Amino acid sequence: MLIRNLVGSEWRAPEGAATLPVFNPATAEVIAHVPLTDAAGVDAVVRAAADAFAAWSRTAVMDRVRLMFRFKFLLEEHLEELAALVTRHHGKTLDEARGEVRRGIEVVDFACGAPTLLQGRTLRDVSAGVDQDLYRYPVGVCAGVPPFNFPVMIPLWMFPLAVVAGNTFVLKPSDRTPLGGVRLAELFLEAGFPAGVLNIVHGASETVDALLAHPLVSAISFVGSAPVARHVYTAAAASGKRVQALGGAKNHIVVMPDADPEIAVPAILNSAFGNAGERCLSGSVAVAVGKAADTLLDPLRDAASKMVVGPGDEKDVQVGPLIRAEHRDRVASYVEAGVSEGAELVVDGRPLISRRGFFLGPTILDRVTPTMTVGREEIFGPVLSVSRAADLDEAIAQANASALGNMATIFTQSGRAGREFRERVEAGMTGINVPIAQPFAFFPFSGWKGSFYGDLHVHGTDGIDFYTRKKVVVTRW
Numbered sequence: 001m002l003i004r005n006l007v008g009s010e011w012r013a014p015e016g017a018a019t020l021p022v023f024n025p026a027t028a029e030v031i032a033h034v035p036l037t038d039a040a041g042v043d044a045v046v047r048a049a050a051d052a053f054a055a056w057s058r059t060a061v062m063d064r065v066r067l068m069f070r071f072k073f074l075l076e077e078h079l080e081e082l083a084a085l086v087t088r089h090h091g092k093t094l095d096e097a098r099g100e101v102r103r104g105i106e107v108v109d110f111a112c113g114a115p116t117l118l119q120g121r122t123l124r125d126v127s128a129g130v131d132q133d134l135y136r137y138p139v140g141v142c143a144g145v146p147p148f149n150f151p152v153m154i155p156l157w158m159f160p161l162a163v164v165a166g167n168t169f170v171l172k173p174s175d176r177t178p179l180g181g182v183r184l185a186e187l188f189l190e191a192g193f194p195a196g197v198l199n200i201v202h203g204a205s206e207t208v209d210a211l212l213a214h215p216l217v218s219a220i221s222f223v224g225s226a227p228v229a230r231h232v233y234t235a236a237a238a239s240g241k242r243v244q245a246l247g248g249a250k251n252h253i254v255v256m257p258d259a260d261p262e263i264a265v266p267a268i269l270n271s272a273f274g275n276a277g278e279r280c281l282s283g284s285v286a287v288a289v290g291k292a293a294d295t296l297l298d299p300l301r302d303a304a305s306k307m308v309v310g311p312g313d314e315k316d317v318q319v320g321p322l323i324r325a326e327h328r329d330r331v332a333s334y335v336e337a338g339v340s341e342g343a344e345l346v347v348d349g350r351p352l353i354s355r356r357g358f359f360l361g362p363t364i365l366d367r368v369t370p371t372m373t374v375g376r377e378e379i380f381g382p383v384l385s386v387s388r389a390a391d392l393d394e395a396i397a398q399a400n401a402s403a404l405g406n407m408a409t410i411f412t413q414s415g416r417a418g419r420e421f422r423e424r425v426e427a428g429m430t431g432i433n434v435p436i437a438q439p440f441a442f443f444p445f446s447g448w449k450g451s452f453y454g455d456l457h458v459h460g461t462d463g464i465d466f467y468t469r470k471k472v473v474v475t476r477w
């Protein structure tokens with residue numbers, strides 16, 4: 001099956017485009033082909049969005065919201081089907097996929113609040129007989145470039161808020177998981193949105209570069225790896241566009257000696273191995289403070305070695321496959337690097353590589369230091385590093401040594417330690433006694449340092465600010 005672009009109301013294969021295979025990572029079977037759209041193909045899609053902008057941006061807010069409610073209803077109705085689609089071409093377990101779709105729908109719920117969110121403000125009598133009013137306007141054609149790891153949720157971080165604010169949108173789904181975006185667009189059309197409000201263009205780096213250079217694209221939302229986020233940020237800014245570019249992560253889970261292992265251990269397993277570690281909020285390094293190592297390592301080893309690895313649609317499976325064979329091999333090479341730099345291999349998931357599909361079992365490396373490759377770089381797979389710290393100060397210093405600052409979380413029974421951590425850790429999403437500090441849709445997804453380039457984050461009121469421009473009117477009668 002060749003996947004098509006959505007150009008206005010028409011599903012169209014770009015002419016003469018090369019293609020890439022899309023796999024079922026649990027079986028290594030090719031299930032579709034995705035076209036790599038060139039600059040001319042991108043131009044056709046952007047023009048369809050630009051043509052729809054004048055009418056859509058003048059459509060009454062209440063009419064836009066009514067369509068958004070219908071879209072939300074269709075997403076709820078198709079939740080199981082969307083989750084199965086995510087599992088089929090991403091690999092995560094069905095439960096994880098359901099969670100992904102649910103979190104995506106929450107952004108649509110938030111977008112349904114547009115009549116409140118899009119309000120401006122006013123100050124009468126700013127000087128004698130003079131009033132000032134602030135209005136919000138859409139910015140034009142917006143484009144979204146999501147990563148492979150949340151094929152439904154991350155597109156939903158982007159286009160619902162953009163279109164409810166009166167913009168039209170071009171979505172470039174991940175070339176590795178393009179089917180989620182396609183199904184969302186079908187449901188979006190079924191909800192009754194006019195042609196051209198949401199368009200889809202498939203491809204990889206060349207397609208993204210054509211969007212970054214296109215004069216009719218006003219704003220770019222990007223989520224992906226740190227180097228590409230930086231490239232997108234600089235290229236989009238150089239061509240005068242608004243940009244929010246979310247990058248990679250290296251997240252630390254600090255475990256204080258007073259933490260209850262019965263809470264901390266399952267939380268660490270969930271954080272490190274959920275979604276097979278392919279999450280920007282995955283806990284990558286567990287920092288055991290003082291005696292915490294004594295109570296953590298044995299239960300972590302026992303539980304991780306018993307986790308059920310297999311196809312995400314099979315009952316009781318806890319860890320699905322990785323996205324591609326090359327990515328799995330890259331993750332495995334980090335395990336080798338860890339061992340050769342002096343880390344201690346506590347659980348080795350590499351024997352599962354011989355299975356059909358792109359599997360790697362949960363792996364734990366102990367005595368990792370912040371200067372080792374595995375202590376510094378994002379691995380993006382089911383590999384947990386354990387490091388040791390003498391006290392909270394040293395643990396915070398380890399977390400803050402990272403060039404990335406997406407998430408950090410602490411397990412403790414001490415309010416003082418929790419507060420100290422919150423105040424001093426340099427991560428934009430901070431957790432206290434939670435495995436994954438994911439903000440709900442009405443808060444921003446607020447990575448720091450190399451995990452984010454831009455000013456306004458995705459979703460929350462930041463999302464509304466990103467997708468609107470403000471006009472201030474000064475009036476004297």
Ligand code: NAD
Pocket residue numbers: 145146147148149172173174175203204205206208209223224225226228229231246247248249279280378380406445447451
């Ligand atoms: P990626 O950077 O390889 O790809 C992201 C998107 O950019 C895809 O749509 C891809 O087609 C496109 N792309 C790839 N290379 C490009 C290039 N050279 N120029 C222009 N576009 C390019 O990322 P991925 O492997 O799909 O996703 C995993 C990464 O995303 C991890 O680093 C993860 O931490 C990060 N991520 C971050 C967040 C966050 O909120 N900060 C959320 C999810 C994933």
